Amino acid sequence: VSKEWLDDNIDTGSEKTLSTFLQYAASHYDFKKVYLDLWNHGGGWKSGDLYTGITHSLSRNICSDEGSRNSLSLAELVSAINTSKIKHFEIILMDACSMASIEVVAELIGLTNTVIFSQDLVPEDGMPYNTIIPLIFSNKTSCEKCSKICDSYSQSYKNIKTTISAFRIDENDCMKKFLVAFEKHIKLITD
Numbered sequence: 001v002s003k004e005w006l007d008d009n010i011d012t013g014s015e016k017t018l019s020t021f022l023q024y025a026a027s028h029y030d031f032k033k034v035y036l037d038l039w040n041h042g043g044g045w046k047s048g049d050l051y052t053g054i055t056h057s058l059s060r061n062i063c064s065d066e067g068s069r070n071s072l073s074l075a076e077l078v079s080a081i082n083t084s085k086i087k088h089f090e091i092i093l094m095d096a097c098s099m100a101s102i103e104v105v106a107e108l109i110g111l112t113n114t115v116i117f118s119q120d121l122v123p124e125d126g127m128p129y130n131t132i133i134p135l136i137f138s139n140k141t142s143c144e145k146c147s148k149i150c151d152s153y154s155q156s157y158k159n160i161k162t163t164i165s166a167f168r169i170d171e172n173d174c175m176k177k178f179l180v181a182f183e184k185h186i187k188l189i190t191d
Contacts, residue, residue, distance in 0.1 A: 012040060012063045013070030015080045022084035033090040035136055036081075036112075038062050039126055042096025043071065062096050074107040081111050088170075090142055091116060093149070095126045100165050105175055113170050114146050120163040128156040 011017050025034075043061035061071035072080075081087065092112040094104075100119035108115055131152040135145050146166035153164045169175045 009067070011065050011068045011070055013061075013065035013068060013072050015072060015076035018063075018072060018077065018080040019083050022080060022086050026085035031086075033142075034086050034088075035091045035093065036089045037093040037095060037127075038072075038077075039095035040064055041071070042094060042099040042122075062094060062099060074104060078107055078111065088112065090114070091136075091146065091149075093117075093127065093132075095122060097121045100163070100167070105167055105169060106179060108169055109175050109179075110170065113142060114166055114168050116146060116149055116164065116166045118163050118165070120161070123157055123160060123162065125156075128152050131156075 025031075040062065041064040043064075061073055062077070064071035081089075088110070089112040092108060092115045094100075094115065094117040096117075098119065098121070099117040104117070105115060127149075132149050135148050135152070138145065140148065150164045150166050154162065
């Protein structure tokens with residue numbers, strides 16, 4: 001991590017911040033596989049803004065910034081990735097509450113092979129990075145890494161009720177195919 005990214009004034013809830021960080025990473029590091037970890041408060045699929053409680057928007061926020069009172073919507077997350085040189089991630093890790101939902105997954109199609117997230121509250125200490133970082137740099141397959149990350153998370157909070165999931169999205173277009181079939185099924189029911 002460069003010192004320029006250790007600044008208390010950086011707005012973590014800004015699309016521009018994420019986009020700039022991704023551009024920085026792409027231009028300063030060689031990469032074959034890329035992992036994105038978003039750590040902070042999460043709003044999941046719920047409507048509304050995390051700070052104001054306004055319920056008319058479908059913000060699906062993550063990465064709230066207490067200073068600016070901004071938070072990153074999933075639409076902004078997608079836009080930041082689409083405008084960067086890094087177009088696809090091996091794993092997107094969402095170390096934030098309430099992010100595991102089909103609505104969140106649908107927004108990530110084409111951006112990652114797998115997302116790791118929780119549909120529940122995430123304890124304040126977050127993911128056990130002391131075991132996750134070595135896993136990411138290991139020679140294990142992506143599937144093995146995801147399994148071990150989830151196991152490590154579960155073990156670190158074995159005395160607390162938590163949930164964690166690794167959800168494959170882009171392998172064989174499985175999520176896209178599911179959503180097409182689901183949409184057809186819903187149309188049959190509503191017609």
